[in-house]
Amino acid sequence: MTEESDQSAQSRRAQLIEASIQLLEEVGPEALRARTVATKIGASTMAVYSHFGGMNELLEAVAAEAFTRFGAVLAVPDTDDPVADFFVAGDAYCTYALDNPQRYRLMFGLVSPQTTRPAARSLSAPRAPVETAADTTAFNQMMHVVERMVAAGRIRADPIADIAGRLWSLVHGVVLLEMTGYLGQEGHAVTNVLGPATMDLLVGMGDERARLEQSRVRAAERLAAGAS
Incomplete structure (x- = not known):
């Protein structure tokens, strides 16, 4: 992975985490679904799995x-x-x-x-x-x-x-x-x-x-x- 693509991946991970935090406070934990989070940043559901492996890992990153x-x-x-x-x-x-x-x-x-x-x-x-x-x-x-x-x-x-x-x-x-x-x-x-x-x-x-x-x-x- 090039430095540029690595930075892009880190940026997308940060966007998904921030979107999850916003949804959590605005709507509650029921909003924390791969499709809902991905949609908030204009990405496909696959982004959650590509950058975190799944919702459990994303939630761990949000908590961290x-x-x-x-x-x-x-x-x-x-x-x-x-x-x-x-x-x-x-x-x-x-x-x-x-x-x-x-x-x-x-x-x-x-x-x-x-x-x-x-x-x-x-x-x-x-x-x-x-x-x-x-x-x-x-x-x-x-x-x-x-x-x-x-x-x-x-x-x-x-x-x-x-x-x-x-x-x-x-x-x-x-x-x-x-x-x-x-x-x-x-x-x-x-x-x-x-x-x-x-x-x-x-x-x-x-x-x-x-x-x-x-x-x-x-x-x-x-x-x-x-x-x-």
Whole structure:
């Protein structure tokens, strides 16, 4: 394959992924069929099979791209207050998930059987230090800020992946309950449930509530200013 044809193939793959993401959010997972996706970019159904091998592989690529974008929004700049950084990243997490609910469900395999992703490996299990999977990259963003909170003496030094797993589970659970309406769909769950629960968890892990409140205020000021 020549360099030009390789670039063309990569471009067509990117178009199919982007078309799938748009259809997913506009219509829902039922729209993710080879013919529908191909038609959206003006191609034949064969394009899906030529560039991905089939719909399962395309959906894996869509989920990976969604996780890549997810990881990017979680990568907030480090400041001298790692807990404030965590709160800013948490806001980015919730915003991404609630603004892109169908995409978020696909990322975690929470769609119809035809589009369910295979069970992922345990992100908190021991693994090689170099991992490039998109979902691992997103989890590493969480571990990075947790490691900084531990290093700053804000919370006790439990295994970093375990702490990240606890925090991710809390955020993920509240987000899904809000998506499905069990905690309402007015955006109050983040303020009335997730925020207080996170504060309680971090206090239980050793931080001081007054200090946490200072970090929360700093994070709120950054978010109000429109800067992460």
